[in-house]
Amino acid sequence: MSSNVNIPQSSVTAPTPQNTPLTNAPITQHLSRPTVPDIQESGEDDEEEPASPSAGKSGNVGQAGVSGLGPSQQAILSQLVQGRLSSLVGKSSGYIESLPVEVKRNITALKGVQVDFTKIQKEHKKEVLELERKFAARYAPLFDRRREITLGHSAPTSAEIAAGEEESRKDDGEDYTPLPAPAAGTLSTNLTKENPGAGIPEFWLTALRNHIGLADLITERDADALKHLVDIRVSYLPEKEGDAAMGFKLTFFFSPNDFFTNETLTKSYIYRDELGYEGDFVYERAVGSEINWKDEKDLTKSFEIKKQRNKNTNRTRLIRKAHPTDSFFNFFSPPIPPSEDALENGxxxxxxxxxxEERLELDYQIGEDLKERVIPRAVDWFTGKALEYEDIDMGDEDEFDDEDLEEDSDEEEEDDDEVGHRH
Amino acid sequence: MSSNVNIPQSSVTAPTPQNTPLTNAPITQHLSRPTVPDIQESGEDDEEEPASPSAGKSGNVGQAGVSGLGPSQQAILSQLVQGRLSSLVGKSSGYIESLPVEVKRNITALKGVQVDFTKIQKEHKKEVLELERKFAARYAPLFDRRREITLGHSAPTSAEIAAGEEESRKDDGEDYTPLPAPAAGTLSTNLTKENPGAGIPEFWLTALRNHIGLADLITERDADALKHLVDIRVSYLPEKEGDAAMGFKLTFFFSPNDFFTNETLTKSYIYRDELGYEGDFVYERAVGSEINWKDEKDLTKSFEIKKQRNKNTNRTRLIRKAHPTDSFFNFFSPPIPPSEDALENGxxxxxxxxxxEERLELDYQIGEDLKERVIPRAVDWFTGKALEYEDIDMGDEDEFDDEDLEEDSDEEEEDDDEVGHRH
Structure with a gap:
């Protein structure tokens, strides 16, 4: 009996919301290292076999090593190979086929029992999500307080400052320097929304720029807009009874600015209805807000003035052409996964x-990081403390290709002369 | 204000129970790739700085690349470097120090608010554990059923077989071959514990040998004992009210055998009382059963017969010497993490x-995999289907050193002549 599953390619690589690895897993790399000698011993070049009592330790899944590739290239290759191996790996060496009918019936029955397991597991994971939603309500007042303080709408209490000082003492050890006493009359007083104090200027922009993945997305032009970012929150989907889609929504709150008219921008991450094989929710797709850019303020475009010559009349005119360009705000126009139909039909x-797939993975990872790491502890991203807990990759810089995560602008097909490039 | 935390080395690398990455994270590798150019631009060789509005995009934590190292070596190095960087990373570039006292007070207050967040988060994660415990009770009858069927104590029902056939059809697609009809009189009947049928012989041994990490631990000698492994279950700690330690326990059930007298062997994984920085439980230590080996049956030892000469009388006698040796059963004598005192005192x-640390990580990873992947879907490990979902590492075999995870046997210091080696 062969147990060969046709895995849709996109499910092989989609990170799971509960289980997206935040750090490298050297131990897993070790566990799954290729075991070329085993393959050679078995004398089979194109088929792996699972272990069976008669086959001894031949259960390792191996593949001849490919040298000279960086980790990201290897990852891509391994996805491709994995797709192909899915028709090879897991094929039995004949051990299961050789078993008596009674034993085969028992194995089949266990598969049947497993179906019930999966049903209960889905209930379980839904309750885990409900728990997240329940605790989100408990965290909310703390995030409200954070917003008030960063915007200067309210002065910190002495209890908050004392608790923070205690943390600084623990964090800094010998390097701890007490908060200086404010000189008389230097603190703003009677703070309200209408009479704000200093708050913490550019709190969120600074926090996001301390996240390596986000810093990569934020251009200098974006920074001017992100100075107006006053809060980021997570909420859970479905938002109301009856809506089917499960997942979460990130909401970015902005103060009035020169760039767009939206007060909030949202990015929703939607899970598939079925759990992935490992028993976790798997992303189906992400959806972002449409941004209502003010005139000529679209940060996701660069504009080019071109001379266009009419081939018949030979007259020229100036036209303005928009090109997609790198911007944090492309985060709100996430890549769209191909349909399974399109995949199956090649x-x-x-x-x-x-x-x-690479752009999707980056998008999911950024969303996941905002939800799990940045929003919960934004002050640590602002101060840089969160960086101490980042996994530091010692990989050789040379192993990485520079990648352009933006779409390439369309090949220019008109008979144009470039006149100028304006941002 | 510097936010330099003294991280105990063991907490840097301990995988977290909720969040141990099961697959490699190419995307994270990408996100945390070294950004050497940034460091060079800043003209500082020995200090990183978090981003600040004035510092632009300099928030990347980088380190000059080390070439020619395999992923596992890089991981080790990065742990070491991380330990040292903890005194460098996160130090402010002076931006925070330069802020007015009012803003500093606000930042300190946010740290105070964060303390409350951490308290609620701990409640949250405890409830997630309680949910696991609650669902473990719902999964238990299915695992009981699996045990009955594998041991032949009960015949599969036609509903179980039909559900399993349905799964095989989905899994195998075009390769699906229906379960053959049993010839009349070939099936055992009236099955009970006292009158067992064929069951599924060596079910657990075969399943474990299809897990690459476990297959590495199981020797040929171990296999003879593991043929008697009849079930593995997870339970949750604390087992009774009043016990403090949180965590989980793996219980291995054995049928009577020639090797040891224990009916069960257990391995408990205990979490630290405080959440790790990322908000997940972190392993404190693991504890295993003592195995009551029958005479000369200890699989974790190899015995050597030596001639020993008395230096004074010059007479010789034969002695039997035990050496630690590779065995799956060393899993029940896990490595003991160094105390924080011992670490601090160097x-x-x-x-x-x-x-x-490497042995600890392997031990935690194996425990985690048994709990999260093998026990929930043991039939897929038996058939090999689970292997299709394994991440296949394309790393070059040459990049890995062969590592001996066992303790070296003590240097022989007696005046011995080796006579024989007996297993």
Whole structure:
């Protein structure tokens, strides 16, 4: 009996919301290191076999090593290979086929029992989500307080300052320096929304720029807009009874600014209805707000003035052409995963698919990091303390290709002369 | 204000029970890739600085690349470097120090608010554990059923077989072959514990050998004992009200065998009372059963017969010497993490510490995998289906050192002649 599953390519690589690894897993790399000698011993080049009592230790899944590739290239390759191996790995060496019918019936029955397990597990994971939602309500007043303080709408209490000083003492050890006493009359008083104090200027922009993945997305132009970012919150989907989609929504709150008219921008991450094989929710897709850019303020475009010559009349005119450009705000136009139909019918070019999968993974990872790490402890991202807990990768810089995560601008097909480039 | 935390080395690397990455995280590697150019631009060789509005994009934590190292070596190095960087990373570039007292007070207040967050988060994570415990009770009848079927204590029902056939159809697609009809009189009937049928012989041994990490631990000698492994279950700690330690316990059930008298062997994984920085429980230590080996049956030892010469009388006698040896059953004598005192006083040799940390990580990872992947879906490990979902590492075999995870046997100091080696 062969147990060969047709895995849709996108489910192989989609990170799971509960289980997206936040750090590298050297131990897993060790566990799954290729075991080339085993394959050679078995004398089979194109088929792996699971262990069976008669086959001894031949259960290792191996593949001849590919040298000279950086980790990210290896990851891509391994996805591709994995797709192909899915038709090889897990094929029995004949051990299961060789078993008596009675034993085969028992194995089949266990598969049946497993179906019930999966049903209960889905209930379990839904309750874990409900628990997140329940605790989100308990965290909310603390996040409200954070917002008031960062905006200067309210002065910190002496209890808050004392608790913070206690933390600084623990964090800084010998380097701890007490908060200086404010000189008389230097503190703003009677703070309200209408009469704000200093707050903490550019709190969120600074916090986001201390996150390596986000810092990569934020351009200098974006920074001017992100100075107006006053809060980020998580909420859970479905937002009301009856809505089906499970997942979470990030809401970015902005003060009035020169760039767009939206007061909030949202990014929703939606889970598939079925758990992934490992028993966790898996992302189905992400959806972002449409941004209502003010005139000529679209940060996701660069504009180019071109001379265009009419081939018949030979007259020229100036036109303004928009090109997609790098911007944090592309986060609100996430990549769209290919449909399973398109995948099955081979309508998606392999290279395109690779590129798309990488952009999807980055998008999911950034959303996950905002939800799990940045929003919960934003002050640590502001001060830099969170960086101490970042996994530091010692990989050789040379192993990485510079990647352009933006779409390439369309090939210019008109008969144009470039006149100028304006941001 | 510097926010430099003294991280105990063992907490840097301890995988978290909720969040141990099960697959490699290429995306994280990408996010945390070294950003050497940034460091060079800032003109500082020995200090990183978090981003601040004035410092632009300099928030990346980087470190000059080390080439020619495999992933596991890099991981070790990065742990070491991380330990040292903890005194560098997160130090402010002076931005925070330069802020007015009012803003500093606000930042300190946010740290105070964060203390309340951490308290609520701990409640949250405890409830997640309680949910696991609650659902473990719902899964238990299915695992009981699995045990009955594998031991042949009960015949599969036609509903179980039908559900399993349905799964095989989905899994195998075009390769699906229906379960053959049993020839008349070939099935055992009236099955009970006293009158068992064929069951599924060596179910657990086969399942464990299909897990790459476990297969590495299981020797041929171990296999003879593991043929008697009839079940593995998870339970949650504390087991009764009043016990403090949180965590989980793996129980291995054995049928009577020639090797040891224990009917069960257990391995408990205990969490620290405080959450780790990322908000997950972190392992404190693991504890295993003492195994009551029958005479000369200890699989974790190899015995050597030696001739010993008395230096004074010059007479010789034969002695039997035990050496620690590779065995799956060493899993029940897990490595003991060094105390924080010993670490702080520098009593632990750096090389020893590295070795210990690696063995601890492997031990935690194996426990985690048994709990999260093998026990929930043991039939898929038996058939090999679970292997299809394993992350396949394409790393070059040459990048890995062969590592001996066992303790070296003590240097022989007696005046011995080796006579024989007996297993």
């Amino acid at each position: 309508e998606v070019d392999e290279e395109e698919l690779e590129d798309l | 009593e632990v040799d750096e090389e020893e510490l590295e070795d210990l």
